[in-house]
Amino acid sequence: MYQWARELYPMCRSLTGEGTRQTLRFLQERLPGMRLVEVPSGTRAFDWEVPLEWNIRGAQIRDMSGRVLVDFADHNLHVMGYSEPICARVSREKLEHHLYSIKEQPDAIPYVTSFYERRWGFCVPHRLREALGPGPFDVWIDSTLAPGSLTYGELLLEGESSREVLLSTYVCHPSMANNELSGPVVTTALARWLMAQPRRRLSYRIVFVPETIGSIVYLSRHLEEMRRRTLAGFVLSCVGDERTYSYLPTRRGDTLTDRVARHVLKHHAGSFDAYSFLDRGSDERQYGAVGVDLPVALMMRSKFHTYPEYHTSLDDLSLITPRGLEGAYEAHRLALYVLEHNARWRTTTICEPQLGRRGLHPTLSTREGARRDVGVKGMRNLLAYADGRLDLVELAEAVGLAAWECVPLLKILEREGLVVRVEEGGARDELREALGE
């Protein structure tokens, strides 16, 4: 995953344009079956409209001696996203209105965009801004804002059931690592894991979209089926560093997605920073909007807006690590595993079954005896709580184990004919629950 991120890092992504297409093609090579979709500029999507396509080839600020002071070639954050083209000689004073920097972080290039109003601008380290001479300066931005299209990637993995899990991530930020590249690479790794599974109970909808407008466009084309089919979902964002784990729940906060995610983070991460939907900031804003109401949440490492490097050139490849990516990957993989195995189980015997006869329990009763054996204790507790109403997560919480520790024990009990799945109720309830009903 880290290697992919390194290769994707230099590409200049935005809401639209070649950098984003190039990124999606790179992922497509690793995800056979993924479709790239082009949506023409001007297309309506609910309250929005697909903007013009933006492409940029270069940009510079030069002084009168021709010395290059700022060069897009050095860092693609140097140009404000969606800058219109310009080629002019401007005074220092005029230039000031088009410069963006962060006084408190004098070495950071800020990430600034103006997607929905025509502007041009340069983003620079504050230190450099102060070192600029009296001017005048030659500013030049070789960009185009023209009718074209917005591009997104879609990968559908069919399973035995039409109920599906949504994985959504975004591909619209230029060279930034935790808040952006970690998302697409972890999502790609998860998709490859899912494709490698011999059997999938659930279907999966995996989308790579430019943030906000991309998810809105995608929803405008698939809302009804997604509302009908979506059981749970995650937006993958900020999943690359090692500092912490964070959870941002659905608006309702009690859907199947939330129960699974909290259970996974509790057992996988131990502790995590719990946020509210008030702290939302990525495409969960659209998936969780009133009238859309998909049960989509985020399991993150360091949450957007909360770490100092956020939305600056300091959010680079040194911020994310293979271990950081791996931890987030594992959390999501476990969540998908739990969803795949989620069901309700019911015991088949009245009163406790005779486990000793089946070699599942020591026949010698000493004070320590059974209590030493975690497996025996787990099976006895699962039998005690498997009432056909609790689903896997509730059952695991009831007996104090991780869901993925319960699954193998439940399979032994199932093989012995001591528990059966209550698929029907399960399915209906899960769906009801997913819809927060």
Place this chain on the structure above:
Amino acid sequence: MYQWARELYPMCRSLTGEGTRQTLRFLQERLPGMRLVEVPSGTRAFDWEVPLEWNIRGAQIRDMSGRVLVDFADHNLHVMGYSEPICARVSREKLEHHLYSIKEQPDAIPYVTSFYERRWGFCVPHRLREALGPGPFDVWIDSTLAPGSLTYGELLLEGESSREVLLSTYVCHPSMANNELSGPVVTTALARWLMAQPRRRLSYRIVFVPETIGSIVYLSRHLEEMRRRTLAGFVLSCVGDERTYSYLPTRRGDTLTDRVARHVLKHHAGSFDAYSFLDRGSDERQYGAVGVDLPVALMMRSKFHTYPEYHTSLDDLSLITPRGLEGAYEAHRLALYVLEHNARWRTTTICEPQLGRRGLHPTLSTREGARRDVGVKGMRNLLAYADGRLDLVELAEAVGLAAWECVPLLKILEREGLVVRVEEGGARDELREALGE
């Protein structure tokens, strides 16, 4: 309000009689439209009966030298409420059985009544009691207990809806300030504010009654319509000092009244002393009784029974202050404002609307940008949570603002066509909620 309290202070109020009538007339002059109602002695009201009317002109204890030791003219608390007339020479020992004082508060005259059994008595500072000579004494109480009537005041303010809010306060305590006069004066000020409103969505029922028997008599005449119409209600008592804020909830504790009151006190007072219905003591006992079940609570300053001056002559005009009255007035005014504007809102767009286009959001995206602007953040959060189910208080709690901060933002969004009211559901639910169903 403080000036009104000063003028009302000397009048000798009781369950019945001229002092109470005089008080009600004083308020009537300030509340055009208020009716004074007379209910004859002996009238049945549920398990109760209107008592004889009590009036008193004077009372004294004199020693043999004719020196006046205790004089009703000095303080109307000197005579036990509903004392029967007496004119006799009594021994010190006999007198003892008719004297009331508080050892722990030697300078305080206690407030003592005997409404439902014939007695006579004098209330005196313990210090004075101990200074009384050996006697005998001439005691004289010029009072009358005779068929007459109980008097209450009623002001009905019609609004667009028949659903109404009850404001109830009592007018039966002699010269005491926090526990009594603060109630009628704050209620009067609120009524004047309501009358001054250009438009009222709700109706208001404002009653000034003698405590207990008065509210029972009033309920015996209006129970059915009150049960049908009452959305929320407050008893105004102990709303004059500056020491603290207190909340005494409805019996169920989760009605609309409770949600509104707690929200108001949290945002207006910050912290407050939370009591239970077990701590009830005024007319909420009747309004909240089983079979009456009106959602009536109290937002107080220092709660009755909890402050040392309670029910003594020390509860005088020095205990209440203009600022104390103002704070309680404001808490109730805000609660009425929230009730007036309470509704459920629902967004009209699917996914987030494009606020930038409407000038409701900065078009330049920098890291700080939108997050600095409270209004923008508030509107975005209101749009995210306005699902047509949350009412104003729930919506305000969800986004972490005071309801009165949300109303103007919701009006902007309504004007822009981004949210609509779900009056119907709202109304029904509110009513259901008010009835605790």
Place this chain on the structure above:
Amino acid sequence: MYQWARELYPMCRSLTGEGTRQTLRFLQERLPGMRLVEVPSGTRAFDWEVPLEWNIRGAQIRDMSGRVLVDFADHNLHVMGYSEPICARVSREKLEHHLYSIKEQPDAIPYVTSFYERRWGFCVPHRLREALGPGPFDVWIDSTLAPGSLTYGELLLEGESSREVLLSTYVCHPSMANNELSGPVVTTALARWLMAQPRRRLSYRIVFVPETIGSIVYLSRHLEEMRRRTLAGFVLSCVGDERTYSYLPTRRGDTLTDRVARHVLKHHAGSFDAYSFLDRGSDERQYGAVGVDLPVALMMRSKFHTYPEYHTSLDDLSLITPRGLEGAYEAHRLALYVLEHNARWRTTTICEPQLGRRGLHPTLSTREGARRDVGVKGMRNLLAYADGRLDLVELAEAVGLAAWECVPLLKILEREGLVVRVEEGGARDELREALGE
């Protein structure tokens, strides 16, 4: 109770056999009406089968000089429960495989059984084990494992209603006091108290069974009627020492049984150790099993598995005390009292009744007045909360009194015609609640 325990202590109880029968006959003499039931070996009961009957007459380990090293006559824990007969000369090494001791408790004889697989063994203090010579040894166990029957005791006490309370305890442990004998003797004392009541609203099902197999056999014969009739129930185990009180709830944890038991322990014991159904260990495992779902819990003193003497010869008559037994007896007696008097009450008046007229309230109103009188305060609060929906426990919790303090006050109010029972609703709701619905 302590005296009974002393007399029962020497008998050698097991799942089956004469020791258990002898114990049950001893209790039968004190419980006229109790039936002893014999269930033949081999009888199926759900997933189980009644084992062969085990009887033992003696057992010894002797050295070559004929000196007796271990003798069943000294302590019946010396022989592993259900040991098959043996008479042989064995080497020290061979013997080792049949010796059980606890290194950490060198003076304790452990309690070991092998009910469902044929074994033979001796249980000895670790100190003695180490002092055994090099051998060889003559081991001799004069036991029989032969078709016979399992014996249990059943006492049914009919009441006015067919809804019943289950009391279950076990009679299968050899000489141990807290974990076992405390249960049968406290249960017997409770049964005698119930038989002495002039009037019983509820019926009672009191069973003395060998643990696990006994309750399973009993359930296999009475499940349907028990599911239909059982309102609440308790397993009596570990109710003899003075160290603490413990509570082990039903699986659902919110049934009538749980509400009553927690209320009783809070007011009777003050504090108690709260466990979860995960900590279960006695016949609540069967009564609370999925598909059985009887609301059965345990109010214990020191819980099984939690005290060092558990399942060893140290759990002897010095561990339990008359005071310890008495405290547990009282907790259960109070729980039965609450269940007997449980109902829903509703006030008959609208608004508060006039208590003064009925001599239930002082007619003189002073600041202290009514608040001093607990009874008056209790009655006023009961009247305020008796809405026909709260049952006795809920009502008691609402007014902050113990249920048994409320009953006499409610009876006064009932006599005065101020409250009535809402039996119907009550009964249905209780039942629904008992079934956790």
